[in-house]
Amino acid sequence: MAPHFDNRFLRQLPVDTQTAALPRQVYGAACSRVAATPVHAPRLLAWSSAMAEVLGLERPSSDDDPWVQALAGNRLLPGMYSYAMCYGGHQFGNWAGQLGDGRALGLGEWVAPDGQYWEMQLKGAGMTPYSRGADGRAVLRSSLREYLCSEAMHALGVPTTRALSLIATGEEVMRDMFYDGHPEAEPGAIVCRAAPSFLRFGSFELPASRGDTGLLQALIEYTVRTHDPAFASADAIDIAGWYREVCARTARLMVAWMRVGFVHGVMNTDNMSIHGLTIDYGPYGWLEPYDLDFTPNTTDAQGRRYAFGRQPGIAQWNLAALGQALTHAGVAVDVLQQSLNHYGEVFHAEYGRVFADKLGLHSLTHDDPLLLDLFRCMARHETDYCLSFRLLAELPLAQAPEGEALQHYLDVMAPAFYTTQAQQGESRDAWQAWFKDYRARVEQDAGDAVARQARMQAVNPLYVPRNYLAHQAIEAMSAGDAEPLARLQQVLSKPYEAQPGCEAYAQRRPDWARDKAGCSALSCSS
Secondary structure (H helix, E strand, O other), X not given: OOOEEOOHHHHHOOEEOOOOOOOOOOOOOOEEEOOOOOOOOOEEEEEOHHHHHHHOOOOOOOOOOHHHHHHOOOOOOOOOOOEEEOOEEEEOOEXXXXXXXXXXXXXXXXXXXXXXXXXXXXXXXXXXXXXXXXXXXOEHHHHHHHHHHHHHHHHHOOOEOEEEEEEEXXXXXEEOOOOOOOOEEEEEEEEEEEEOOOOEHHHHHHHHHOOOHHHHHHHHHHHHHHHOHHHEOOOOEOHHHHHHHHHHHHHHHHHHHHXXXXXXXXXXXXXXXXXXXXXXXXXXXXXXEOOOOOOOEHHHOOOOOOOHHHHHHHHHHHHHHHHHHHHHHOOOHHHHHHHHHHHHXXXXXXXXHXXXXXXXXXXXXXXXXXXXXXXXXXXXXXXXXHHHHHHHOXXXXXXXXXXXXXXXXXXXXXXXXOOHHHHOHHHHHHHHHHHHHHXXXXXXHOOOHHHHHHHHHOOOOOOOOOHHXXXXXXXXXXXXXXXXXXXXXXXXXXXXXXXXXXXXXXXXOOHHHOOOOOOXXXXXXX
């Protein structure tokens, strides 16, 4: 099959009749047709060969290539249509009304050589009716972070939107990074991302909030028949069954985030995909010192609503908001509640399975004392989350867990400790007690040691896109050096394989990055 555009979303759903990018409330439409704002001097900074292969595209040979111009918003290729999606959402627990794509523009649905549809979208391509007075642009730092993390998450095996390209606009954008009244000019950029669709929980919430049951029904009909046809018959849609599947997908996504230590930072309902994908990479972060209350979002620093440990509960809250919207389509509340209950069932079962693999065990429950005691040890002093699990696979558990052997276990784990206190006093005693329990549990499983280590290494990444690594790539790219980003992306493409010469990418966060802007926490500014 020759790759081409086929825009089902635009054909099958109502489109706003106005085409101006003026901020306004849009009623009765799933999206607005609006043109991108051309940029002065587009330049291709980065290209995901992995995503391009899926799409059946070759890397453009020059910045004058039609694809570079299209991915910068300067032109439309045959079959492309530029549009911004209309949706609402709950932000930090409060209904925010209409939101929509304020700086994102869809290009249409690209049909890849294997027949799979990918909606392609430019982030930072200019004003839309949903920009709410903003400029619709994005800066290099946020665009690079989304480009890098999207592809890294895919390599980690976490459901995610993908990224194809990162393009410099040749223009500067004014941003107040810390919201302190000191805006500065930053280089602009556009990232092209792709997903089966960019439909969110908020896509259904907005028409429901307005009493627009016609649009709500049309969205549900389109979504289920197009993306989940197993829940559609010739004359009916099983909304409750589809909602149950969305709940299950979201549960599996939350476990995947917890597995690798990812913190989204802004889990509003407009940032939740109905496909169970990680979407909208803003002030995200990685759990480095183990802390359930960690949030990378400075906007959330007080309430910590979206902290690492609260993500599973927030996902369920968001699903309840989606379920409430679906009641406006005539589905009984008790029926939807049964589907929502499925979220907890899937989450706990998947969590136990995944963390059993992380510890190299055959079975585990989400509240297993062995796992909870491990987390207590990690929390006692600053202990790196990803490195701790990775290093556990290297413990020589065949040795007797007494005397020098216990101290050797601590020595193996030393690269994960941010302070030496973890190897002293009560903390040392707690760790050694846990090592004894862990070894006994492994012996009880009676599994092959080599197979156990392989299973652990397959789910515990050695390389993750830590904020300080992304910050280094941003600084280099801002100075005109694209090599650090290319090298980092290459390393992150194989996160579970030890790569010779890449030890620097597998270290805990350095002290200089502890409080450095962009390395420890970020704002929603982009």
